[in-house]
Amino acid sequence: MPLVSGSRTHPFLVSVASLIALAGNGCYRVPDGKKAIADVRIEGVHGIDEEELLDRLATRESSRFLGAFDGVVYEYEIFDPYALRRDLQRIERYLRAQGFYDAHVYAARVETKGNKVYVTVGVNQGEPVLVDSIAIAEKTPVDEKTREAIRKAIKSVLPIGKPLDEDKFAESESAALKGLTSTGHAAAKLTRHAEVDLATRRARLIYTVEPGPLGKFGPVKVEGLGDLPEGPVRRIFGVEEGARYSSEVLAEGRQALLDLGVFASIDIVQDMEEFQRSQVVPITVKAQPAKIRALLLGGGVELDSLKTDTHLQVGWQNGNFLGGLRKLDLRYKPGIVLYPTRFPDLLPPTDPLYEHRLTGTLRQPAFFEKRTTGFARAEYNIYPVLLPRATEDVLGYHELRGEVGLERTFWGKLFVSPEYNLQANFPFDYVGRVEGVEPLTISYLAVASHLDFRDDPIKPRRGIYIGNELQLAGGPLQGVADDIRVQPEIRGFIPLPRKITVALRGSVGFLFPFNYSKFSQINFEKPGTSRAEESARDYQLLFFRGFFGGGPTSNRGYPLRGVGPHDYIPYLSPAGQSGAAGGCNPNDQACYLPTGGLSLWEANVEVRFVVSGPFSTAIFCDAGDVSPFAVSIRLDRPHLSCGGGARYDTPVGPIRLDVGYRIPGMQYPTGASFEIDPAPLLGMPIAIAFGIGEAF
Template sequence: MTAVLVALGASACAASRQPPACTRPDLGGCAIEDVSFDGTQVIRGDELAERIATAESSHLLGGALEPVPILSIWDALTVEYERFDRFVLERDLARIERYYRARGFYDARVRAARVRRTGGPGKEGRVRVRIVVSEGAPVKIASVDLAWRDWTLERGKDVTGPATEARNALRIGERLDEARYEEIKKRLLRVLTDRGFAYASVEGHVAVDLVKHEARVRYTIELGPECTFGEIKLEGLGELPEGPLRTAIGIKEGDRFSTEALAEAEQALADFGVFGAVAVKPELAPDGQPRAPVVPVTFSLEPAALRAVRLGGGAEIGSRVEAHLVAGWEDRNFLGGLRRFSIEGRPGLVFYPTEFSTLFSEAPERVLPEIQLRSELRQPAAFERRTTAVLRGAFNLYCRQAGRCTAANEAPSRQGGPGSPGQAGEETPRSGQASDDLILGYREYVGSIGLERPFLKSDLKVALLYNVQLNSPFAYRGSLAPEARSLFIPYLQALVSYDRRRNRAGKPDSVTPHHGFYVAMDAQMAGYLRADTLLAGALTERLVDARDIRLQPEFRGYLPVARRVTLAFRLLTGVLLPSNYDPYCGDDAGDASERCHDRLDEALQLMQFRGFFSGGATSNRGYGFNEVGPHGHVPSLTGERGAEVPIGGRLLWETSLELRLRLGESFGTAIFADAGDVTRELSLFRDPGPQRIHLSAGVGLRYETPVGPLRLDVGYRVPCMQVLGVCDVEDVDAFRDENPGKLFGVAPVAVNLAIGEAF
């Protein structure tokens, strides 16, 4: 009954949002169904549509759901109708001609603007607008000259070459473009002010021959006096210490004036994360006054809140169901010196083994406590002004989210390869084994120390860290096997990222990018640089250590397709090169040596932390968390043969393609396709056997929040495209590496709810 009332309410709301009928003779107030352009050959129609006020109504998925029963309610609830106004259209036609002129088409004219009612039932209150344009021949650049008013050989030796290079960026023969012309003017001015000429000016003049469709460009440059920095003033410090800020600015009185140095100083202050606003003002002499060669600079600062307490909570419903609290404290001027210290605790409860697909059909067997404790201390200006020293520590107690934590009461025999993933064989229970299933957890201790530094206006970031990780298994229920050992993983880590992601306004934005790219590399070397004293004596007998090289590069690209449409692409790979453990030593070559068996269990346990995994909300969205890739048993933890869990692989590849459509200010949608695999071999393609690409496709909804878009994605595993040539994935022999879950046990679908875009 409740569902019926909700549906009726939604239908009534949807009905109230239907556009009114077109009754006025001039069609004013009618909903605009479509705006199109004819005659556009060089300038695209969507480029013109971004610059006029007459816009078409915005429908979810472009109106594809409008004629679909039931789903049409969804379309009606999210549609944003645009109303036709003939006076607005008249001004838009003038805007189009002015825009064409700015792009070099001085002969461009808008020949006609046709407004017609649309046909079809239910669309009587809508109109289509068609604008017919005649572009004409473009004006091209015939020459670009520089004229100097006060140039001398001594004063101009540092600027002549860079100024000529900047001028040459405006090429002869290309179409005249006002934006490009102004860009070169700003570039020339920046060349001068970066090299000490604070009062420099650049004037531009364009002579257009409409008969020949040619333009002659001239930039006139005045250098002014050579300048140095004067007094550096800091205003609005409040309780913040002045010394570290001056060190980060890196400008001293008497240095040659440079706008580049000022921009770097402004970015260095912003990187502290303690200011709500930073303004830099060189105190130049007013027009008409003598130009002083010594230029004082004032940094006006607005400190943000230096201390904050965070309290909150949350929940997760997906491959597991959990609820948690969050409490944290941060001080951005800890003990003075702009040190930044933060600590956060996250206690939670996991309702085991319930997940999204069994939320209403399977009651939890047990409630498992979890806790995450993290702290970080950041010391700015370590060694030099823009290098930050970082010290981190963490303690986690958790059930590892890689398949179920339970191991069944059944032990493998040594015949057929113990714990070898995907191998069949007779199994015999070990004597003295506990009858209860084990629920396995880990106590994890992590410490990190290192250095971080930004480059290239903070777009390029480099970090070098030394990490020590200790993982100790324990039993939530049951008892561990005698073979279970703790893991000791010391590793050197280098993180490099170059971020050129920008939003629609052209500003840096890693949350909702519209264009640009992001490149990153995570390189780790484990076990080679370690403190041997930590593994000395009897402690060595209780620890398993890893020695390997782990590389994970990533590329993300964003292409603006239209005003509200972004095409996003991601490619991620990973390679693991272990040297003191081999998780598949007896699997492919048939190696049944005792040494292989002795090390196999430990290697499988190490792979839980060093191997690659795939599947989940930020990976392949047609699968649950870590469902893609090799599965097997990890008997060293339990002495039993339990349920198969993801054991990780040596090589990972993932790729995603996503079309993001923005619907109004708060809502959006996405259509995506994900693919990838995790292999045991160091090869992108498996040999032998059918190849696995795990292709998933789906749709998602987005809702903008202050911390990023709230994202709901539904991914569907495309039939016959999981294992190439195999359409029945229930065939265990062909699909034994993966055991993907089904939504409510029926549909090959995964549902993901998260904050932030997938990439």
């Protein structure tokens, strides 16, 4: 995502217009003789979701516009002492339902300041009643596999040793029933009760099981497809007549059909009357198709530290291309870069540079087997190579890319996508004449994978995400780059009371080149003895294969490609490709540009605060480094930046504005070679990042 502005500007404009309209509704005041609720706090609670508890109360603090302004846009919450009395009872009932049977409210303090009140409730929470054991009473015996499925389902919701939460106890009944029905017992019944010993604060959970007979799937009928083909729908649904009944298989099949994006709804109807007669369950799939063809039109303006451009976007989608539920997605994005205009200099444009991205993607569901999707993608791009410092000569590339691969999700959590990529880049001159740059062909295999245990992929509150990307280029695949590239990543999200989320991220990356980087290594190992001519090819390949740091999803105190090694690049130096002609000394840091590196580490921590409605804020610290050497984690170069920002939720994700400040003395050792400080912004060591979506 670019700095300062994003290519998808239209949601931002809509958001600004919405804010203006909301603010225009006027201000509210506290009615005469009434008191507004300024703050509500509950003291003495622990180990529960305080945010959920506060949401259940009628006594709640007044919302503030942008988290700071009372009575603007949002009306005041008026204090009602009778509502507070009822809320005290609600607090006790809630805590007891969470397993704290001795919980009671011992105080409620209301402090008045002017026309506002501050409410503090004191609670003695006590010790919880813990789940001590789980028993399964079988009216008809079940096999060990079914018994273990029931136990596993119960413990996944309400483990032994945890408080006896009434909501989770009810949820565990549904989970246990799914454990039964997923192993063939189509008409199973299950009830639950708990034996609680208040003296020892222990609970024994008892689940009474009536499994009923084992069943099989009967005939599968599909209704409501319209013009969509039935064969692929059946293949993707994956329920086979005569197979052992499983509610889990039905749920997976329904979700697989919804994931196609061509159905507005899918309902699964089971004929249980027939099951009572024959132990066979006929299935009817009732589908409601959505629109399978769409024309996409849009445009925008992008302003960041590298460029200013204006662009259009045209797209066409067909969810049943040539039948078989193949999805075709065509995109064309032409634009004009106003060179050398960029933020914050905003120099007048002197050279309009044409660019475009033309992409076609074809996806085939049920490729090889019912849950695997095959895809093929082709791109033709034209773009300029723009770096943090404007150059007299501007290099451009015609880029052809092709990808073929597979996608598969296992157990709803593990995503794996192996693919083959081939790209060819042909240099040309946008402005002036750039010499010493050769056409490149890069061929590589890649495997992208991730385990996702987050509660929400767009705005997560809790959970963990582990990802990795492995690439193998060259060798028997041919191409000019012969290397191995790997980058694992981990993210964690911890919910705190009062709608606060702590987000953490860590990543490392390693590139192992086998047929390039020899001469660039010499430059970095022996500063002052630049071998510019020999290293030109190395830097050209590193531009495509190396690691770069800085930017809205990396280190927000730096611009894009701002973190990492810098060196003299013959064909991109500020004086043009000829250092002698332009008076540019290859050993002068004024001529240095980012080269890309072989090793990367990044660490990010962010605390996110929900202010009100769609508005939220965040404070963060980002650190990381890119080294020119292989397997080189340089912790003495943290490039630490901290700052804050604001977010506004939209259907496509939160619009995000962050300001990062580079902490003095926490960047890199004094006198370190090949480090370049970004130009100050507004006279300060800061960077501004704007985009759509969270940083991670």
